[in-house]
Amino acid sequence: MSIATENDSSSAPSKFQMIADGEATAILPTGGKQKPITVIGTEAIRATFDDLCLQQAINSRLAPGVTDLVLNPDAHCGYGAPVGCVMVSPTHIYPGPVGVDIKCxxxxxxxxxxxxxxxxxxxxxxxxxxxxxxxxxxxxxxxxxxxxxxxxxxxxxxxxxxxxxxxxxxxxxxxxxxxxxxxxxxxxxxxxxxxxxxxxxxxxxxxxxxxxxxxxxxxxxxxxxxxxxxxxxxxxxxxxxxxxxxxxxxxxxxxxxxxxxxxxxxxxxxxxxxxxxxxxxxxxxxxxxxxxxxxxxxxxxxxxxxxxxxxxxxxxxxxxxxxxxxxxxxxxxxxxxxxxxxxxxxxxxxxxxxxxxxxxxxxxxxxxxxxxxxxxxxxxxxxxxxxxxxxxxxxxxxxxxxxxxxxxxxxxxxxxxxxxxxxxxxxxxLGRKAAKRALDQKEVDRSFEEADILTNCRAYPIDEAPAAxxxxxxxxxxxxxxxxxxxxxxxxxxxxxxxxxxxxx
Structure with missing residues (x-):
């Protein structure tokens, strides 16, 4: 299969390039000699990863003792490591790639x-x-x-x-x-x-x-x-x-x-x-x-x-x-x-x-x-x-x-x-603040009514709407x-x- 490079979806060109090696897989080089990051996602999904998410992935891959890092389709910015990643180390333990809600x-x-x-x-x-x-x-x-x-x-x-x-x-x-x-x-x-x-x-x-x-x-x-x-x-x-x-x-x-x-x-x-x-x-x-x-x-x-x-x-x-x-x-x-x-x-x-x-x-x-x-x-x-x-x-x-x-x-x-x-x-x-700015509360509530999905909420949390x-x-x-x-x-x-x-x- 042919190899292609691509930028992320932000309006400014990304400083990171993922190299596609399949319909829904790619690698993200770290800039060093380490094994690159494994990326799971179609081209459309890879376009959802912003530069901060990719930078967190690279920081995590280059951290001491880390041998493998996987970026999943749901990846977005997290605590140190992106939410939606897998980080492997035989020698070190990291709190960040577990997060503050242990065993969610x-x-x-x-x-x-x-x-x-x-x-x-x-x-x-x-x-x-x-x-x-x-x-x-x-x-x-x-x-x-x-x-x-x-x-x-x-x-x-x-x-x-x-x-x-x-x-x-x-x-x-x-x-x-x-x-x-x-x-x-x-x-x-x-x-x-x-x-x-x-x-x-x-x-x-x-x-x-x-x-x-x-x-x-x-x-x-x-x-x-x-x-x-x-x-x-x-x-x-x-x-x-x-x-x-x-x-x-x-x-x-x-x-x-x-x-x-x-x-x-x-x-x-x-x-x-x-x-x-x-x-x-x-x-x-x-x-x-x-x-x-x-x-x-x-x-x-x-x-x-x-x-x-x-x-x-x-x-x-x-x-x-x-x-x-x-x-x-x-x-x-x-x-x-x-x-x-x-x-x-x-x-x-x-x-x-x-x-x-x-x-x-x-x-x-x-x-x-x-x-x-x-x-x-x-x-x-x-x-x-x-x-x-x-x-x-x-x-x-x-x-x-x-x-x-x-x-x-x-x-x-x-x-x-x-x-x-x-x-x-x-x-x-969409981040929580961005969702509140971009989405309309009445439209969100109407969409649940049209889908015949009941909730316990007077108004469905707009930052949790499907469009977020x-x-x-x-x-x-x-x-x-x-x-x-x-x-x-x-x-x-x-x-x-x-x-x-x-x-x-």
Whole structure:
């Protein structure tokens, strides 16, 4: 295939050039002898990457210990590293390519309801009200804002952070314990692969934590900004592979499902912010140069006390995020059962897109940092051995927007080129302030009414409107054309639980 260079979409010529090497793949040279950045995206998608995003990618690739960097179709500016990137290092750990919302994730609950059970608007409105009585939204909101939520005190909160979705924690919160087996990681351990390290680290942190007990009351809540809950109708793709994958995943064609997006709430933000501050202080104290001069690209070499502390704090936040999702799903199912008695539900999957994990990359153990990127292990991958997904690949949950829909995918063998990762969604094309300037509130609300999608909002958050995000179909075309993953099912929204506060991540 012919090689072509291209500039980004800004009106001024870009100082960066991506070199296309396929319909939906390219490389971005770093200016040095290092392996170039792998870029996933069609020409139209590559045109959405502005110079700041590309500069962050280069800074991240040139940072100490980094061996691989992948830029996904949803990429846009983030903390040090772009949102929508994968960063691999066998020797260093980086907080920036995880971000301040540790283990922001997606989960999907399949119910036993057929689509016609939620056709009428009064039923959907009753479901919205029942869910909001149990799962509060908003950056500062917790259990006191939802009369039918679960009470979580300080003692149980400590167990959540240390144990993750253990059987004991699940049973105490009314979460079906078998759902833990449907998690990418149901529990995270400390730097020495023990829960004891997490218990010790938490005891060290507690005296300096601001309002720990209040943060534990946020368990089972969505937060604000781009976090959401969506009631979906499942449409399985009409081919044998998709049907078999849907069967293994537990997806029901024409059935009602519920998709959730949230993370570790206030406790994750506090843990991440503390780590940024501590590591930035070390860089100043030791007069270490920052990669690209960016304070958000601080790092710690593995095996140092600083790296151990970050890994422990990330695990504490990740455990909260895991149980937060599982509790939300339990509360959502409870709400459905209140409005439509007899409904059953099964967790399809829970998967993160803001986390660092130890994985095998190029036959070596390395820390794979996924910032706005999600794991994509195909059928036959060694990590899926002895799981239900060994022959299909695990479910990949990709949110688009309520009007374009979201998708469930399964990875293909070609995902090796992206370090077994894909994008975490559509990705922003308008910043929040730009969206508020460019979009019309009445038109946004009218579009939801015309699509017959109900929401809990008096006015849909304009900075979260579909037009603030990239063309989801073009994003999906990038993933499929690059050979990373195939579509199993499309999810079409019937109502949305949302909040207008600024995003947690």
């Amino acid at each position: 994730s997606m989960s999907l609950l399949q119910t036993s309801l057929p689509a016609d059970a939620i056709l009428d608007r009064p039923t959907r409105r009753a479901l919205i009200n029942a869910i909001c009585e149990r799962t509060p939204t908003g950056a500062g909101r917790g259990q006191r804002n939802a009369p039918k939520s679960r009470h979580v005190g300080e003692a149980l909160g400590k167990r959540v952070l240390v144990e993750g979705a253990s059987r004991g924690v699940c049973e105490e919160l009314g979460i079906p314990p078998e759902w833990a087996a449907r998690c990418e990681d149901s529990a995270h351990v400390g730097h020495d692969d023990s829960t004891g390290a997490l218990a010790l680290r938490l005891e060290q942190l507690l005296p300096q934590m601001h309002r720990f007990d209040a943060k534990m009351t946020q368990l089972g809540s969505y937060g604000g900004g781009n976090h959401f809950g969506e009631c979906e109708v499942v449409h399985v793709e009409a081919n044998d592979r998709a049907r078999e994958a849907a069967r293994v995943f537990g997806l029901v064609d024409g059935g009602v499902a519920f998709l959730s997006h949230c993370g570790s709430r206030g406790i994750g933000h506090q843990l991440a912010s503390g780590q940024f501050k501590a590591l930035q202080g070390k860089f100043t104290q030791w007069d270490i140069p920052l990669p690209g001069g960016d304070r958000e690209l601080v790092y710690a070499p593995l095996g140092t006390p600083e790296a151990d502390a970050y890994i422990d704090d990330m695990a504490l936040g990740a455990n909260f995020a895991t149980v937060n999702h599982l509790l939300i799903n339990a509360l959502v199912l409870e709400a459905f059962q209140e409005v439509l008695p007899g409904v059953a539900g099964q967790l399809v999957y829970f998967i993160s897109h803001n986390i660092a994990r130890k994985e095998v990359v190029n036959n070596n153990i390395a820390w794979v940092h996924r910032k706005g990127a999600t794991r994509a292990f195909p059928a036959g991958h060694h990590a899926l051995r002895d799981t239900p997904f060994a022959e299909t690949g695990h479910p990949i949950l990709l949110p688009g927007n309520p009007q374009a829909g979201s998708v469930v995918m399964a990875a293909d063998a070609g995902a090796a080129v992206s370090c077994y990762s894909v994008n975490h969604g559509a990705g922003r094309q 995000y990239k063309d989801f179909d073009e994003v999906l075309r990038s993933v499929k054309s690059a050979g990373l993953a195939s579509e199993v099912a499309r999810l079409k929204a019937k109502f949305v639980i949302k909040d207008g506060d600024q995003a947690d991540d």
